[in-house]
Amino acid sequence: MAMTLTPMEQFEVKPLMEHPLFHIAGHPIYFTNQSLLMVVVVIVASLFLSLAVKPGRLVPTRGQSMAETSYEFVANMIHSATGEDGLKFFPFVFSLFIFVLFSNFFGMVPGSFTVTSQIAVTFSLSCLVILLVIVVGFMKHGIGFLKLFVPHAPWYLLILLVPIEVISFFTRPISLSVRLFANMLAGHTMLAVFAGFVVALGSAGGIFTGLAIAPMLLIVAIMLLELLVAFLQAYVFAILTCIYLNEALHLHDQH
Amino acid sequence: MTSREPDRLRELGERLEDVQRRQAAKAKGPPPNQLGIAGRFATELVAALIVGGGLGWGVDWLFGRFGFHTRPVFLIVFFVLGAGAGIRNVMRAATELNARMASKDLEK
Numbered sequence: 001m002a003m004t005l006t007p008m009e010q011f012e013v014k015p016l017m018e019h020p021l022f023h024i025a026g027h028p029i030y031f032t033n034q035s036l037l038m039v040v041v042v043i044v045a046s047l048f049l050s051l052a053v054k055p056g057r058l059v060p061t062r063g064q065s066m067a068e069t070s071y072e073f074v075a076n077m078i079h080s081a082t083g084e085d086g087l088k089f090f091p092f093v094f095s096l097f098i099f100v101l102f103s104n105f106f107g108m109v110p111g112s113f114t115v116t117s118q119i120a121v122t123f124s125l126s127c128l129v130i131l132l133v134i135v136v137g138f139m140k141h142g143i144g145f146l147k148l149f150v151p152h153a154p155w156y157l158l159i160l161l162v163p164i165e166v167i168s169f170f171t172r173p174i175s176l177s178v179r180l181f182a183n184m185l186a187g188h189t190m191l192a193v194f195a196g197f198v199v200a201l202g203s204a205g206g207i208f209t210g211l212a213i214a215p216m217l218l219i220v221a222i223m224l225l226e227l228l229v230a231f232l233q234a235y236v237f238a239i240l241t242c243i244y245l246n247e248a249l250h251l252h253d254q255h
Numbered sequence: 256m257t258s259r260e261p262d263r264l265r266e267l268g269e270r271l272e273d274v275q276r277r278q279a280a281k282a283k284g285p286p287p288n289q290l291g292i293a294g295r296f297a298t299e300l301v302a303a304l305i306v307g308g309g310l311g312w313g314v315d316w317l318f319g320r321f322g323f324h325t326r327p328v329f330l331i332v333f334f335v336l337g338a339g340a341g342i343r344n345v346m347r348a349a350t351e352l353n354a355r356m357a358s359k360d361l362e363k
Contacts, residue, residue, distance in 0.1 A: 058264075160339075167307050167333070167340035168347075174302040175344070179294065232291065243351075 007192035011117050011185065034121075037106060037113045045102045070098070074238065081242035082249060089245055092132065096125065097238035100180065104230035107184065108223070116233075117184040122177035129241045130173045137248035148251055176240055183233050187226045194219045292352065299344035307337015 013032045020028030049070075052063035060068060074094045078086045100116060107114025115121050137145035149165040150158060194215045201212035311333025315326040 160336075163333075163336050164339045164343055167303060167310065167337050168343050170310075171299065171302040171306045171340060171344060174306060175298045178302060179298050182298070183294070236291075 007189050007196060010113070010188060010192055013118070033113050034115060034118060037103070037115050038121075041099065041102045041106055041115060044106075045098050049098070077235075077239055078242050081239060082246040085249060086242065086245055089132075089136075093238055093241055093245075096129070096241060097234055100125070100237050101231065101234035104184065104234055105227075107188065108226060108230060114184050114188055116180055117188060119177060119181045122181040123173065125237075126173040126176035129176065129244060133244045133248045136245065140249060141251065145248070145251070148247065172240075172244060176237065180233050180237055183229055187222070187229055191219060191222055191226065194222065295348055296345050299348055300341040303341030303344055304334065304337045307333045307335075307340060310337075 013034050015030035015032050016036060017031050020030050022029055048063070049067050052061075052067040055061065055064060057064060071094070074097055075087070075090060078090055078093055082089075103115040103121075106112055107117065134145075137148065141147075149162050149169065151161055151165060153161055197215035198212050198219070201208050201215065203209075308330060311327075311330040314329040314333065318325045318329070
């Protein structure tokens with residue numbers, strides 16, 4: 001029986017409308033399944049967070065408690081990573097965390113689309129983080145921000161160390177985006193591959209049909225693992241943002 | 256509002272705060288698992304090589320535009336520097352992890 005397993009099909013970006021919305025420099029811009037999911041994520045996240053805290057009760061409801069817990073979680077994270085003056089960036093880090101978290105969780109819904117499995121999305125987010133770090137660093141320290149690239153070492157070593165520090169700084173957007181993207185991509189591909197096993201075994205007939213239960217159980221286990229990864233990666237993205245902001249705010253003195 | 260608050264409610268609030276404080280001390284972020292650590296180190300190292308190589312390639316391209324045929328000198332130099340940066344990144348990540356593990360152990 002000819003079965004075509006296409007585990008990568010789920011990551012395809014497809015236009016949802018026949019006609020492009022508009023053109024940028026001759027390139028047609030479509031409203032794709034990716035755009036749709038991003039819109040859904042933003043709307044659901046904002047609605048959930050604003051409606052949940054609306055009652056403002058002393059004894060919180062379940063929803064309010066969830067919203068408040070996530071608020072406190074991020075606030076504690078920023079406070080422990082950057083100190084008191086990092087809390088200025090709470091709105092930024094919180095939006096980033098919630099966006100990534102909701103995108104990851106929405107990707108777990110069967111049949112939906114994982115926004116964060118697209119390197120274009122994660123790389124844009126991490127570029128935003130690094131640009132913010134650079135802007136904040138120069139605003140706070142002026143030209144002294146460049147001291148970040150000069151470690152304590154004799155001058156003849158600095159010839160070697162300064163380029164290394166500069167390269168190391170510019171790896172951040174890449175490692176930040178690749179980590180999130182790769183985790184999402186790998187997890188969802190794995191799920192699709194095992195789902196393919198279930199279909200292939202189930203349709204093979206005879207004793208094989210019964211064996212299809214094994215990959216099925218594995219999918220359940222991987223699904224749970226993926227839920228953990230979805231949260232963990234959102235957390236890692238946010239905490240690394242905090243760590244980079246901390247360096248921009250305090251240069252080397254907290255290390 | 257706090258003055259009119261019944262005593263029982265205030266007592267409950269205090270108890271809740273106490274529990275929250277204790278839990279906040281316990282759960283400072285999820286524990287880093289082995290696979291996550293491995294993935295982190297690998298991306299740090301590879302990303303540095305890519306950036307180093309890319310920068311070198313760009314410098315070569317720039318010199319080429321002005322008529323100096325330096326390719327592949329800067330590509331090689333920056334690739335090696337990228338490897339250095341990668342090791343630096345991994346070292347930094349390891350120090351960070353150690354600090355986090357140490358604080359975890361202290362709480363136990």
